[in-house]
Amino acid sequence: MTIxxxxxxxxxxxxxxxxxxxxxxxxxxxxxWDSLNTLAVIAMADADYGVTVTGRDIEASTTVADIWAIVSSKCAAAK
Amino acid sequence: MSIDRRCYGDPGVFARELETIFAERLFAGTQADFARPDDYRSLRIGRKAVTIRRTRSGVRAFDNVCLHRNALIDLPGCGNRPFRCGYHGWSYADDGALAAAPLVDKASIARCRLGSYPVSESGGLHFLGLGGAAPVVDEVAQVLADTGVVPDTPFHAAVMEHACNWKLLVENVLEGYHLSFVHGDSFRPAGFTSTGRYAWHGGRYTSWNEMLPADAADKTAALRRLASQAGHFYRHAYVFPDLFLSNTNGLVGFLSHVIPVDATRTRLAWRLFELPALKALPPALRQHMQEEAIAFTQQALAEDKVLVEACQQGLEADGFEVQLQPQEARIAHFHALYLARTNDV
Incomplete structure (x- = not known):
């Protein structure tokens, strides 16, 4: 799992x-960017990383780095 | 020929509508409302208080006024409880007969059976025949199939009060002409506008339509990447006189029904449920789509409320008969259904 x-x-x-x-x-x-992209990112996190990113996570994020931080921390927590 | 504008506020017309139109077929609830024995929905329409219950012999409907002192047996709303008046414990059997009444003088009881009404079911939807005849439901399964609506347990339900005649709420949802003007924060950003592609079909007591976005706004491909059975469409069905169903993108189902309070007040009860394609998605996606659907629906209903209430006020002022446009063919169909049943209203 790399950046x-x-x-x-x-x-x-x-x-x-x-x-x-x-x-x-x-x-x-x-x-x-539109609301469907929010769904696509939630689906990507679930399918590719096996973690749950919520609509609120995405709403609270500004940059790609913010999402990366959420996904990577959830992956680490799941291990 | 359209419905006379005086029919939108006259208490006498309203009373006759209850006796004719709403006595023919009234939405009573879904399979999910009556899943377990003793599940009930109690409602009031005009002067009738009725409870619809899951009994051991199926879903049955009865007068909801206790034979003892006229208390409502099931309080307004829905739930699960024995068929027993909460006041003095008079209990009723599955056929509406008085089954037990504590501490009574049997000689003083002249009436010992509640009135009952036929209930018809199709596609998981129950309808009540307050006029005494079983409601005809032979078009319901087809209209559900045509729109892809599969009624299910709701993930959200609410009620909205409207200061308008019930027919204005019906008419409002039967056309897409107003979308670009009224729904700037709901349907329009979702790709559905007054100029979208629109097809409709009308039956003997049902109608349905499909709206598709303009090609430039079509997100079918993106939606199908999320769920292969999804698409970019809005399908809407109407079951005369009070029930509406819709299917948004093959993912979210919507059911609402009008509850006429009086000639100028109407309650809209609505609920959202997942369609099979949404239920198959990961929990986080389902959760997000549910939240989006709730926000979208609340927004759209709030946008509509202003306009239907404005219509009511216009109808109460001096004005003219309506001038329906080609985009409003389903309203003309509704008017024909109404007039066929109320020639002398």
């Missing part, structure tokens, strides 16, 4: 090119 791997999966979930994303991107300001 690069996470960014790739995050990009795939929200349907943008992975090389356009960095950890400090404010993902909700992306032109293509």
């Amino acid at each position: 690069d791997d996470f960014i790739e999966k995050f990009a795939f979930a929200i349907e943008v090119e992975a090389d356009t994303l960095t950890l400090d991107i404010r993902f909700k300001e992306l032109p293509s």
